[in-house]
Every structure is written in structure tokens, then in C-alpha cells.
Amino acid sequence: AQSVTQPDIHITVSEGASLELRCNYSYGATPYLFWYVQSPGQGLQLLLKYFSGDTLVQGIKGFEAEFKRSQSSFNLRKPSVHWSDAAEYFCAVESGGFKTIFGAGTRLFVKA
Amino acid sequence: DAGVIQSPRHEVTEMGQEVTLRCKPISGHNSLFWYRQTMMRGLELLIYFNNNVPIDDSGMPEDRFSAKMPNASFSTLKIQPSEPRDSAVYFCASSLADTKEQYFGPGTRLTVT
Numbered sequence: 494a495q496s497v498t499q500p501d502i503h504i505t506v507s508e509g510a511s512l513e514l515r516c517n518y519s520y521g522a523t524p525y526l527f528w529y530v531q532s533p534g535q536g537l538q539l540l541l542k543y544f545s546g547d548t549l550v551q552g553i554k555g556f557e558a559e560f561k562r563s564q565s566s567f568n569l570r571k572p573s574v575h576w577s578d579a580a581e582y583f584c585a586v587e588s589g590g591f592k593t594i595f596g597a598g599t600r601l602f603v604k605a
Numbered sequence: 606d607a608g609v610i611q612s613p614r615h616e617v618t619e620m621g622q623e624v625t626l627r628c629k630p631i632s633g634h635n636s637l638f639w640y641r642q643t644m645m646r647g648l649e650l651l652i653y654f655n656n657n658v659p660i661d662d663s664g665m666p667e668d669r670f671s672a673k674m675p676n677a678s679f680s681t682l683k684i685q686p687s688e689p690r691d692s693a694v695y696f697c698a699s700s701l702a703d704t705k706e707q708y709f710g711p712g713t714r715l716t717v718t
Contacts (some may be wrong), residue, residue, distance in 0.1 A: 525705055535608070536709030537648075544705075581713055583648065587705050591636050591655055595648045 494531050495520045495588040497596035505602040514569040516584030525587035526567040528558055532580045538584075543567065554578070568605050580605045593600075607631075609710035611697050617716045623685040626713045629678055630699030638707060639672055639682050640696040648696075654680065655702060687717045 496519045506512050518524055525544050529537040541552025548560040558569045567584060584596040610629040618624055630637050638653040652662040657674045665672070669688070674680040684691055694714050698707040 527706075536698070536711050537707070538709070539706050542706060580711070591653055591660055591702060592650065593638075593707065597647045
């Protein structure tokens with residue numbers, strides 16, 4: 494069965510520091526991969542997606558993610574974190590058809 | 606574009622009462638999803654529709670839950686009778702099947718006492 498693992502429940506980084514959020518997936522075919530962000534009290538917002546082609550994808554708000562097939566990973570990165578990036582981040586994989594499976598989420602805390 | 610619209614934003618009801626949550630997807634989108642989010646279970650897909658037809662309702666927890674999509678611009682999720690364990694935030698999302706990008710509504714926070 495398809496699955497998405499985000500091994501870090503929460504991460505704390507200093508403002509201005511770099512960020513990497515980990516995501517591993519289990520899926521037999523070439524997956525469609527996504528990162529979403531959820532701010533408190535709001536719905537999820539798409540940051541970026543990978544379907545095919547260049548394995549380094551750029552998203553909104555300065556985020557990027559790299560697809561590594563050999564590691565079954567799709568880690569999210571940002572070179573310099575801002576206080577407004579504090580939120581929960583979800584990795585997701587589309588498992589075929591219309592169904593998207595979400596990871597458990599990683600909550601990001603940003604300290605001044 | 607107004608985005609996905611959900612109503613009500615908050616609902617407090619007593620155990621045993623019927624609850625109806627409403628969703629208006631983004632115009633032109635042909636897929637619609639209902640999710641439930643709790644601290645314990647995270648984000649769970651309940652049901653999704655494509656072109657107003659339910660495709661997979663395997664995530665619906667039990668017969669107390671039902672969902673309809675009578676037309677392309679409206680969907681409901683009904684819980685009858687409601688129970689305290691149904692307390693959660695319920696999200697509706699819509700997408701174009703080709704792009705697979707889901708646009709989420711602001712959610713309905715349901716509290717069943």
C-alpha cells in the first residue's frame with residue numbers, strides 16, 4: 494500500500510537559518526508528489542509539486558524540493574527561514590486516480 | 606476567485622443531532638474531496654467525487670456519515686446522528702483532475718457535546 498512518512502513531528506529553527514523537512518514515500522510507480530502548508534486555523538495551501546522532469550522543483554514562498562528516486566524521498570528546503578514560515582507542513586503523494594495520501598505533518602517552529 | 610467556500614465555519618451541536626456541512630468548490634474544478642483532521646488521526650480522506658460522482662467512499666467512518674454532490678457547484682457532508690468522537694475540523698478541497706493540485710477551504714470546526 495502507498496504511504497508517506499514524515500519522520501519529524503516538529504522542528505525548530507532560528508530565523509534566517511536554512512530548513513530541510515524530510516519526506517519518504519512508498520509507491521510502486523512514478524509518483525506525483527506534493528508539499529502543502531497549513532497555517533493555524535486555515536486550510537492547506539499547495540507549496541509545490543513534482544510530476545516529472547527536473548527533479549528539483551521550485552515553489553511559492555521561496556521553497557524548493559528535490560525528488561530522489563533512489564531514496565524514495567522528496568525533501569522540502571528553504572535557504573533562509575522567516576518567522577512567517579512557522580506552520581505545519583504536509584508531504585503528499587497521489588496514489589493513482591484521484592486519491593492523495595498525506596503524511597502526518599511536520600510542525601515548524603521559528604525562533605527569533 | 607473566491608476559492609473553496611465552506612459553511613458553517615464553526616458548528617457546536619449536541620450528541621444525537623444531525624449535522625450538515627456545506628462546500629462550494631472552485632468554479633470549473635471537477636474533483637471534490639472531503640477530509641477530516643484531528644490531532645490523533647491527522648488528515649483523513651473521507652470521500653471524493655469526480656464529475657459529481659462518488660469515486661471512493663472507503664474513508665467514511667460509518668453509516669452515520671453520508672455525502673452528496675447534486676451538481677458541480679455544491680456538496681454536503683451529513684452526520685446523523687452525531688457523536689462526540691466526530692468532533693474535528695472538516696475540510697473540503699477541489700481540483701482539476703488533470704493538475705491534481707487540491708485547493709482547500711478554510712474548514713468547518715465541529716464540536717459535538
